[in-house]
Amino acid sequence: MALDQRDGALALLELLRDLPGEARLNEPLAPYTTFRIGGPAWLLFFPKTVEALAEAAKRANAEKIPYRIIGGGAKVLFPDEGFPGLVLHTRLLRRVVEQEEGLWVEPGFPIFGLVKRGLWVLAGVPGSAGGAVVMNAGTRYGSISSYVTSVQTLLPDGSLAIIPREECRFSYRSSLFREKRLPVLGVGLKLPEEVRSVEGILAERRRTQPLGLPSAGCIFRNPEGASAGWLIDQVGLKGRRIGDAQISEKHANFIVNLGKAHAKDVLSLIEAAQTAVQRIFGITLSLELEVVLP
Ligand SMILES: Cc1cc2nc3c(=O)[nH]c(=O)nc-3n(C[C@H](O)[C@H](O)[C@H](O)COP(=O)(O)OP(=O)(O)OC[C@H]3O[C@@H](n4cnc5c(N)ncnc54)[C@H](O)[C@@H]3O)c2cc1C
Incomplete structure (x- = not known):
């Protein structure tokens, strides 16, 4: 479907018109991600039933419309330009x-x-x-x-x-x-039989992770037998800043948004870390973060 943003949004709205859910046209995605980064989706749709989610995905597939499903938005980076298609959000599906x-x-x-x-x-x-x-x-x-x-x-x-x-x-x-x-x-x-208090675990996370700033958790997977954060620290990139995106001073496998970070700043930091770790250690850092390309 080669449509511009306005026509694309309206066509999507029409496609989903009979499905129970809430629709937002040209809705910025940043507020729906823990990174607080991302331009508008042509249509952001919150299905009210799982059947509506499935049907929306099915119609998008049939019409070859790009679509994404998101939940907490805690592991996803959307482009600054936004997403030219449909984003299905699962927040109303909590039964x-x-x-x-x-x-x-x-x-x-x-x-x-x-x-x-x-x-x-x-x-x-x-x-x-x-x-x-x-x-x-x-x-x-x-x-x-x-x-x-x-x-x-x-x-x-x-x-x-x-x-x-x-x-x-x-x-x-x-x-x-x-x-x-x-x-x-x-x-x-099937939940674990062992019951454990989580207070200690949460305290440990507060101590070691930059939880006060928007992020998407760990950016890279840990390579076999090594820690991505340690490697990034060793190549001297802890604290490196591009625009408002920064490799966290607290945990080098986190990139934090200091205010108005752009996706392109995050991608530049990712590239810098991958290049330096490859050059110095010969190790390829693969992404844990789900990057949605423009
Ligand atoms: C501060 C912080 C700490 C974190 N710590 C950890 C950690 O310790 N361990 C860990 O594993 N992760 C961690 N994460 C990452 C994140 O919490 C997990 O990856 C989590 O599972 C993401 O869930 P989500 O609903 O936010 O996914 P989203 O970010 O919404 O989506 C992630 C991917 O899943 C897809 N998706 C989401 N829902 C659906 C669906 N219903 N159907 C199909 N595709 C879907 C999206 O399209 C995207 O590709 C952390 C993140 C933050 C911000």
Whole structure:
């Protein structure tokens, strides 16, 4: 669909007109991300039901319209120019059903809600259940993949499917849903039996991470046997600033937004870190951050 922004937004609005949800035309994405960065999406749509989310994704696929689903926006960098397509936001999809074997949650159910229900290994990780599954969110105590029993998705042929955990291709900060960019429509979970207080974990995170400033958590995956933050510190880039984006002084694998950072500033810092670490250590830093290209 080769449309300009205004016509594109109106065409999308028309495409989703009969679906239950809230629509915002040409809505800046920055406020919907923890980085506070990103220009407008042609249409930002908040489906009110999982069926509407699936149907919106299906129609976007059929019309070959670029689309993205976001939850907490805690791992995503949108371009300054914005997103020429549809962004589906899951914040209205927060239902949870207790089952004999565990829980079934909608994709917008917050991670902190899972932590409150016993998933202590993710204490302090912001975002939604859907985003956590896509990213296989985890901490040094474990990853969500160990607790997922199945995931409901929409296959490219337009059919709904329940994928058992063994077929979700979970790996370090990735999954089938990230690789193939498939929607996560619902998540089955079996929570850990061990009960643990999260106070100590949260205090440790406050001590070691720059939580007072907007960021998207760790930018890079830790390479095998090494820490990305340590490597960036060793090449002398801790504290490096471009515009209002800065490699955190507190944790060099975080880039923080000091006020009005642009996506291009963040991308320049990413490139600087990758180039220096490659040159000095011969190690390739791969992105954990989900960068949406202009
Ligand atoms: C301060 C801070 C600390 C963090 N600490 C950690 C940590 O310790 N461990 C860790 O793993 N992560 C951490 N993160 C990153 C982030 O919290 C996780 O990656 C989280 O799982 C992101 O969830 P989200 O809902 O915000 O995803 P989003 O940022 O909204 O989306 C991330 C990706 O998933 C896709 N997506 C989201 N929802 C869906 C859906 N329903 N269907 C299909 N695709 C979807 C998006 O398109 C995007 O590609 C941290 C982030 C911050 C800001």
